[in-house]
Amino acid sequence: MVNEKVIVALDFTTKQQVEDLVIKLGTDLKYVKVGMQLFYSLGSEIIEYLLEKDLKIFLDLKVHDIPNTAQNACLNLAKLGVHLINVHSLGGFKMMNDVITMQNELIGINRPKVIAVTHLTSTSDQDLNQTLGVKGSIEDHVLKLAKLSQSAGLDGVVASALEAKVIRKSLGENFLIVTPGVRLNTANTHDQTRVATPRDAINFGASHIVVGREVTKAPSPSAAFNKILDSIS
Numbered sequence: 001m002v003n004e005k006v007i008v009a010l011d012f013t014t015k016q017q018v019e020d021l022v023i024k025l026g027t028d029l030k031y032v033k034v035g036m037q038l039f040y041s042l043g044s045e046i047i048e049y050l051l052e053k054d055l056k057i058f059l060d061l062k063v064h065d066i067p068n069t070a071q072n073a074c075l076n077l078a079k080l081g082v083h084l085i086n087v088h089s090l091g092g093f094k095m096m097n098d099v100i101t102m103q104n105e106l107i108g109i110n111r112p113k114v115i116a117v118t119h120l121t122s123t124s125d126q127d128l129n130q131t132l133g134v135k136g137s138i139e140d141h142v143l144k145l146a147k148l149s150q151s152a153g154l155d156g157v158v159a160s161a162l163e164a165k166v167i168r169k170s171l172g173e174n175f176l177i178v179t180p181g182v183r184l185n186t187a188n189t190h191d192q193t194r195v196a197t198p199r200d201a202i203n204f205g206a207s208h209i210v211v212g213r214e215v216t217k218a219p220s221p222s223a224a225f226n227k228i229l230d231s232i233s
C-alpha cells in the first residue's frame with residue numbers, strides 16, 4: 001500500500017500542532033514519525049494519541065549507548081506499542097545484537113522492527129572526510145554500516161536514497177531501507193545534503209520514505225502530501 005511507504009515526520013513540540021496536521025492529512029495518513037523534538041516534549045502521551053488514531057509509528061530516537069543501556073532503553077520503547085524504532089549503527093555490533101536479542105525474547109508484546117541509522121542525511125562527503133577525518137566515500141561507509149547492521153540481526157537501516165540502490169542490491173529484498181532527505185524539488189534541501197525525489201527514492205530501493213518539512217511547512221500540507229503519494233503511485 002503506497003500510503004504506508006510514506007512516513008510523515010511530526011517534528012513539532014505541541015499536541016495541538018500534531019492534531020492540526022493529523023486532521024489536515026485525514027485518512028490518507030497511515031504512518032508517522034515521532035522524533036526527539038516531539039517525544040522529549042510530550043513523551044508517551046503523544047504515542048497513545050497517535051495509536052488511538054490507528055496510525056503506525058516510527059519512534060526515531062536513534063538510541064546510541066553501551067549495550068546494556070541500549071537494550072533496556074529499546075525494551076521500554078517496545079512496550080509503548082510502536083511499529084518501528086532505531087538505534088545508531090556506530091554503537092557497534094554488540095550493541096545492535098544485544099538490542100535485537102532482547103527484542104526477540106519479548107513475550108506478549110509484538111516487537112517493533114528495529115533499524116539502524118547509518119549516516120545522517122545531513123552529512124556530506126566533506127563532513128565525513130574533513131570534519132570527522134574518516135577516509136572514503138559516504139556510500140562505501142553507509143554500505144559497510146548497513147552490512148554490519150544486517151549481520152547483527154537488525155531489520156533494516158536509515159540511509160539516504162543515494163545509497164539505497166547499493167544497499168538493496170547487496171542486502172536483499174527483505175531488508176528495510178528508510179530514507180529521509182526527500183524533496184519534490186531537490187534544489188530545496190534545507191539542512192539536508194543527500195537528497196532525492198520521492199519517486200527516485202522508491203525506484204532506488206527504499207522501502208519507506210520520510211517526509212517532514214516538505215509536507216509540514218507547505219502552504220497546503222494535504223496538497224503536498226497527495227503530490228508525494230501520486231508521484232510514487
Ligand code: C5P
Nearest residue numbers: 009035119120121180181210211212213
Ligand atoms: O524536514 P525533513 O524532511 O528534512 O525531515 C527529515 C526527518 O528525518 C527529520 O525528522 C530528521 O530528524 C529525520 N532523519 C534524517 N536523517 C536521518 C535520520 C532521521 O533527516 N539519517
